[in-house]
Amino acid sequence: MLRLTATLSGRKIGTDRFGNAYYESRKDFLGYGRKRRWVLYAGTAEATSVPPEWHAWLHHTSAVPLDEAKRHPWMVEHRPNPTGTPQAWHPAGHDYSGGRRQVTTGDYEAWTP
DSSP: OHHHHHHHHEEEEEEOTTOOEEEEESSOOTTTOSOOEEEEOSSSOOGGGSOHHHHHHHTTSSSSOOOSSOOOTTOOOOOOOOTTSTTOOOOTTOGGGTSOOOOOOSOOOOOOO
16 A cells, blocks of 8 residues: 555655665645655564665655765675574573673672662
8 A cells, every 4th residue: 555655645766675665745844844755664664674875865864865876995795783682692691692692700780688
């Protein structure tokens, strides 16, 4: 339903390297003062799958989408939030990391009520 609405009330601006499609409304919204912008996700609707170049455009920080091809050596490739997936980070002592933590050095006393 959203895809049909997007094509009727908006115009497609482009897609990113993850397959997400970006749209802008055809006319200004009343009380909003500018065109509305939104994204149709390629897979699961996960906000962290929007790369920074398109995030700036979605939030009206830039008038046009930033160039995705312009990469600096210090820039790290964008990756969606891995929370809840097997790629999530687990600190030492977490059950998924073996459940062992460093032994305390004797400066710890358990609180007892």
